[in-house]
Amino acid sequence: MPIQTVILAAGMGSRLGRVLPKSLTVLSDGRSIMQQQHENIRAAFGGDARITTVVGYRAEDIVERFPDANYVYNERYDQTNTSKSLLRALTATGRGGVLWMNGDVVFDPRILDRAMGHIQSDQSFVTVNTAKVSDEEVKYTVTTEGFIDELSKTVVGGIGEAVGINYISQADKRAFMRQLSRVDDQDYFERGLELAVAEDGLRLLPMDVSDLYAVEVDFAEDLERANAALL
Template structure:
């Protein structure tokens, strides 16, 4: 495994949004602090990162920032976490939030997470173990509509187009909101975001718009097919209910060795000799 001998990437979690579509669930609670299957969404994400050897975190906060900071500091004593505050969260979007993290990230390789995604740790293991430089996790088993971030690739899984406006008939699947960005590409990405955010018309852009601009300029992104593994993006009460159906038990931190033993035991049950 690549990251058993190499330094794992930094985790960058975008958690500045209000989550208004989840009202009334978010009327008195930050979206990332809602509980799914007995564990807080953000706790699931951080524990999955720790299970994959990722121990350095950047959290971009805005709405209810103090509550999120207090939860993380109390739940995860000793981890390396830097908080970045998006004071303009009500008038900006994920592109602006990611841009704000550039000074902290510098030239480090990082994995970017949307804070409203709940996912099987196996997705993250596959991502960090990939020897590709820039990788988007893609699910093919999704009914693609206007809301989804759609991805078109060639037969080598190189990304040709990405964004909500992509033709769903041509798309391979949906980008689930978890990507790995290389140390080389990070500065290019932040330069693109910085240029975009100079214009008032781009303040509400998603970070995928910057990915698309980089793709057009020749930066190579690859798609990682995670179809069949469990994940859920939580935007609405219906999403929240569905996530609780998928993830019915509290999260635990599982090391690579423990996961290997669990997988071997599952294989033996499935294929008894």
Template sequence: MTTQVVILAAGMGSRLGRSLPKPLTELNDGRTIMQQQFDNIEHAFGKKTKVTIVVGYKLEHIIEAFPQASFVYNEQYDVTNTSKSLLRALRASATGGVLWMNGDVVFDPAILDRAASMMKRDQSFVTVNTSKVSDEEVKYTTSAEGYIKELSKTVKNGLGEAVGINYVSAADKAMLIHHLSKVEDQDYFERGIELAIEKNRMLVEPVDISDFYAVEVDFAEDLERANLFV
């Protein structure tokens, strides 16, 4: 089965204060954030992996940097959030499950090695870090059976943080598309996952990657932390 990967990169990334789209921010090793993502994808799945990038803000820079990718345009990038970017990408995807990631995550390539086993089983999952729980991050709780129950920034007593690397199975994709189409424009994609769990009992496993590094770069201090690893 062909691996499908989506990178969400339509946002303006204004908190980091850069003139280019945030995924094109250069790291200490000379690569951009998105280039290390491409390298990690190739490491885990091979050079022929189909990668689709959702673009919006200053899209021409990303298209020029990664001509080997496919592109989906979120023309409402300035008034919508990741829920609508992911919705567009899933609607444009081929049959089968989809792995997706936020375009600002710097992470250990071994995370995708761990994810690959779940993808082979076609099991929907969310990667999580249980070593810290910050108020401003997306947090999660689990059911008695160990599946994701709650997934949002407002979760109380969260067990950890969502990392921003996730997978929806072939069986669950239509369900997630339906709920992403119903959420508010400013909702994160996690709201669509929550609704699919609540309304349709979608089973989403938490995949603990706390033993690896993963940094979502929102602010300058995040970039400094990410540069300690690359």
């Protein structure tokens, strides 16, 4: 079965100060962020990998550039956060595990190579960077067994940051979707993961990619770091 992937690209990305959706921001190598993501997915999983993109703000601009992808429309993109966009996408993917990423992540293609073993064994995971822990980022702690315990921007004593590329297994998918359906509209999808860990016993691995680049482009300085990583 082809690997199912989801790109979350419904938001306006107003902090970057661009008119087009943030995922269409052009990088220093001439590719857009989303084009780099598509190429990384195809390189890792082959041409039959299924890519479903959640669109909202200026959806037509994304669809025009990537007509071969599958699309889910979040008409409430200006009133909801990533939890609800991801819920729509997971509902559309049917059975099977799903790899998903935020539409503003510029990342080393080797991250998906590293993820292959977990995906093949159907082990849910979040990719993390332990090299830095910023207050404004999603942070995490782990249990004594090494699985994710807490996961949010408000975590105290976090040992690293989530970088926006994750996988939910077929076995864990239903519980995760149930939690996404009950969280607040403005919650990030990490809240659904955290609730599934606490209430459903989800065993969520942190996959360390600190040695590889993965930059979420929220501000102009993030774009500068992403472009520097591509050199």
